[in-house]
Amino acid sequence: MATLKEIADQAKVSIGTVDRVIHRRGRVATETSRRIQKIIRDLDYKPNILARSLSSSKSYLFGVLLPLPEQDGFYWELPLTGIKKAQEELEIYKVKINYFYYDKYSETSLKKAFLSAIQHSPQPDGLLIAPVLSQAMEKLIHQIPEKLPYIFLDSYIPNSKCSAYIGEDSFQSGLLSAKLMNMLVKGSGTVAVMDVLPFDYHIQDRIQGFQSYFAQNGKIILTMCQVDARKPQSFVEAAKKVIQDHQNLVGIFIPTACSFYIAEAMMSHGSNHKVFIIGYDLVKQNVACLQKGMIDFLISQRSEMQGYTSIYKLYKKVVLKESIESQVLMPLDIITQENLKYYQN
Amino acid sequence: MATLKEIADQAKVSIGTVDRVIHRRGRVATETSRRIQKIIRDLDYKPNILARSLSSSKSYLFGVLLPLPEQDGFYWELPLTGIKKAQEELEIYKVKINYFYYDKYSETSLKKAFLSAIQHSPQPDGLLIAPVLSQAMEKLIHQIPEKLPYIFLDSYIPNSKCSAYIGEDSFQSGLLSAKLMNMLVKGSGTVAVMDVLPFDYHIQDRIQGFQSYFAQNGKIILTMCQVDARKPQSFVEAAKKVIQDHQNLVGIFIPTACSFYIAEAMMSHGSNHKVFIIGYDLVKQNVACLQKGMIDFLISQRSEMQGYTSIYKLYKKVVLKESIESQVLMPLDIITQENLKYYQN
DNA sequence: ATCCAAAGCGTTATCGCACACGCACTCTGC
DNA sequence: GCAGAGTGCGTGTGCGATAACGCTTTGGAT
Numbered sequence: 001m002a003t004l005k006e007i008a009d010q011a012k013v014s015i016g017t018v019d020r021v022i023h024r025r026g027r028v029a030t031e032t033s034r035r036i037q038k039i040i041r042d043l044d045y046k047p048n049i050l051a052r053s054l055s056s057s058k059s060y061l062f063g064v065l066l067p068l069p070e071q072d073g074f075y076w077e078l079p080l081t082g083i084k085k086a087q088e089e090l091e092i093y094k095v096k097i098n099y100f101y102y103d104k105y106s107e108t109s110l111k112k113a114f115l116s117a118i119q120h121s122p123q124p125d126g127l128l129i130a131p132v133l134s135q136a137m138e139k140l141i142h143q144i145p146e147k148l149p150y151i152f153l154d155s156y157i158p159n160s161k162c163s164a165y166i167g168e169d170s171f172q173s174g175l176l177s178a179k180l181m182n183m184l185v186k187g188s189g190t191v192a193v194m195d196v197l198p199f200d201y202h203i204q205d206r207i208q209g210f211q212s213y214f215a216q217n218g219k220i221i222l223t224m225c226q227v228d229a230r231k232p233q234s235f236v237e238a239a240k241k242v243i244q245d246h247q248n249l250v251g252i253f254i255p256t257a258c259s260f261y262i263a264e265a266m267m268s269h270g271s272n273h274k275v276f277i278i279g280y281d282l283v284k285q286n287v288a289c290l291q292k293g294m295i296d297f298l299i300s301q302r303s304e305m306q307g308y309t310s311i312y313k314l315y316k317k318v319v320l321k322e323s324i325e326s327q328v329l330m331p332l333d334i335i336t337q338e339n340l341k342y343y344q345n
Numbered sequence: 346m347a348t349l350k351e352i353a354d355q356a357k358v359s360i361g362t363v364d365r366v367i368h369r370r371g372r373v374a375t376e377t378s379r380r381i382q383k384i385i386r387d388l389d390y391k392p393n394i395l396a397r398s399l400s401s402s403k404s405y406l407f408g409v410l411l412p413l414p415e416q417d418g419f420y421w422e423l424p425l426t427g428i429k430k431a432q433e434e435l436e437i438y439k440v441k442i443n444y445f446y447y448d449k450y451s452e453t454s455l456k457k458a459f460l461s462a463i464q465h466s467p468q469p470d471g472l473l474i475a476p477v478l479s480q481a482m483e484k485l486i487h488q489i490p491e492k493l494p495y496i497f498l499d500s501y502i503p504n505s506k507c508s509a510y511i512g513e514d515s516f517q518s519g520l521l522s523a524k525l526m527n528m529l530v531k532g533s534g535t536v537a538v539m540d541v542l543p544f545d546y547h548i549q550d551r552i553q554g555f556q557s558y559f560a561q562n563g564k565i566i567l568t569m570c571q572v573d574a575r576k577p578q579s580f581v582e583a584a585k586k587v588i589q590d591h592q593n594l595v596g597i598f599i600p601t602a603c604s605f606y607i608a609e610a611m612m613s614h615g616s617n618h619k620v621f622i623i624g625y626d627l628v629k630q631n632v633a634c635l636q637k638g639m640i641d642f643l644i645s646q647r648s649e650m651q652g653y654t655s656i657y658k659l660y661k662k663v664v665l666k667e668s669i670e671s672q673v674l675m676p677l678d679i680i681t682q683e684n685l686k687y688y689q690n
Numbered sequence: 691a692t693c694c695a696a697a698g699c700g701t702t703a704t705c706g707c708a709c710a711c712g713c714a715c716t717c718t719g720c
Numbered sequence: 721g722c723a724g725a726g727t728g729c730g731t732g733t734g735c736g737a738t739a740a741c742g743c744t745t746t747g748g749a750t
Contacts (some may be wrong), residue, residue: 014700016700026697028699336679359729
């Protein structure tokens with residue numbers, strides 16, 4: 001590992017000069033600069049991060065814009081846990097994080113949180129955004145200063161200038177769910193698909209993935225139901241209705257973390273034969289339902305790791321100034337009673 | 346974050362004295378020592394790792410004892426990848442790694458590698474061992490010096506003084522496979538279980554897990570076959586035989602990374618109806634079979650992450666001198682065509 | 691001829707920690 | 721009473737990088 005001093009010695013200049021070349025702080029003759037740059041390349045110099053952050057007085061600030069943690073059945077606690085873990089680890093590198101939460105059912109709330117985030121003083125050096133209210137977010141996104149990098153978590157806005165998207169491939173996760181459902185119900189019968197309102201691109205992609213699997217394969221009949229994530233009662237009613245309307249109901253697919261509402265409704269108003277349920281995300285209530293056999297499969301998108309990874313990517317881009325992949329797709333974990341415990345915490 | 350200097354100031358001593366207290370290097374009056382220790386606790390002092398490893402000239406050496414990477418269908422390349430990734434990240438902390446590979450079918454080879462590892466000069470500060478040849482390893486393990494911590498990877502030796510085991514819950518993974526198999530074959534027919542030789546506790550646990558599931562549930566008939574991991578031909582013969590002997594063969598369970606041998610044999614000498622195959626681990630050939638639909642499920646034990654985690658745990662114990670959990674069980678990932686790509690690399 | 695700004699470069703304090711060294715003082719044994 | 725060992729403590733240097741600061745040397749304006 002070459003050090004600044006070695007480079008300086010070899011180029012017969014002082015450390016200060018080498019440092020100025022590296023940081024493009026000017027005040028170095030073009031010729032000298034070129035000579036030093038060559039040596040840097042030749043020796044494959046990599047700055048020592050330890051020494052750098054020990055020495056540097058610079059600290060970094062990231063803004064995190066998330067829905068209220070308790071929304072979506074406390075789903076947002078999961079990425080938040082990952083974010084906080086990364087924050088702890090990066091504390092010694094002088095990375096700080098400000099949190100801004102919004103009500104995902106209120107455009108006003110989003111707007112307010114968004115503005116607080118970008119107008120915060122001191123200015124943040126990077127943003128992490130979960131653009132759940134995608135349409136509302138779309139209108140705001142251009143207000144982000146040119147030089148302020150931002151990363152999308154969980155879902156994203158097409159055609160934005162984000163530095164990266166960390167999340168799942170929603171369509172594919174729907175497809176995966178469909179395959180599992182097909183296995184569970186042994187290839188025939190009616191399967192209900194819960195279209196969870198309010199509208200969300202993310203959810204729609206999952207549903208489309210699910211549908212597209214059955215478009216090719218088979219004898220399964222799909223029926224769509226609408227439920228409202230804000231009204232637990234709507235899940236109960238939907239469950240009741242779909243059982244009444246379809247005697248040969250064999251499965252239900254719920255493409256959000258609200259799966260447990262349906263599972264619980266099925267317990268109390270359930271049909272007399274087994275109806276398989278596939279849901280999403282390892283929120284507490286879903287986990288409980290899975291353990292009791294009320295849910296058969298949960299698809300998990302490594303929510304914690306999404307948060308953790310996002311912060312690390314920001315760190316990599318902003319602090320280390322390295323380039324990052326424009327997209328990181330998390331594995332789609334298939335969770336059952338048998339492997340659940342290894343995914344918790 | 347308190348620093349040495351702050352503690353020194355508050356205790357009205359010099360940094361050197363505080364340092365001697367922290368490192369128990371003596372030459373400090375009991376009274377002074379107590380006073381300083383109290384302040385350390387009060388201020389919740391945590392040494393700055395950056396400064397520490399920048400300053401310290403001490404370097405650390407870990408020994409890694411693994412089967413030859415190409416064995417078990419190149420399985421051992423997977424944890425090795427994770428180990429090397431951790432190695433890169435820890436290089437700045439002056440962590441070095443020596444590798445010792447052994448032929449998992451030769452006790453002599455293991456012995457030789459083992460001795461090279463523990464007698465290496467300079468002495469290693471920690472060992473990472475994959476004790477695949479468990480019985481042979483059991484005889485050697487007591488030769489590890491009292492003060493040399495070691496961690497088991499992949500499998501372990503019961504009643505040893507290892508600092509930790511990083512791997513999977515083998516029994517549970519068998520159970521999980523059985524559940525999936527049961528789903529695939531729709532609850533009836535004959536399922537073949539490949540007992541892969543030579544003997545290995547790990548594999549036996551998976552088989553027992555698999556069997557125990559069907560002991561309670563159902564109409565599935567299990568039949569055992571023996572194959573020899575060293576002889577690909579034995580897989581072909583076993584496949585042929587099991588098809589002949591069982592007209593209603595519906596599934597095959599192979600509890601090792603050699604799954605692809607069976608899958609390939611089934612392609613060429615296969616039955617005329619679908620036989621579902623569940624195998625283990627994301628080695629190249631298995632991945633290829635999964636993609637082609639020749640294998641239906643692969644169970645993956647996060648092999649890369651096992652390697653990565655192991656080295657980090659050693660680092661945590663040896664370098665940071667923190668305590669570590671005695672057991673880290675990796676998630677049992679269920680891999681299908683639909684989610685495969687998110688698990689690769 | 692004088693002055694001054696800017697260019698080009700070197701020097702140095704600092705970050706927090708580790709550790710060798712050295713000074714002053716106490717205790718022990720002969 | 722004095723050498724030598726041991727105790728209790730402070731000082732100083734180095735790890736590698738950062739960045740403020742200051743010192744020369746130019747060249748152009750006055």
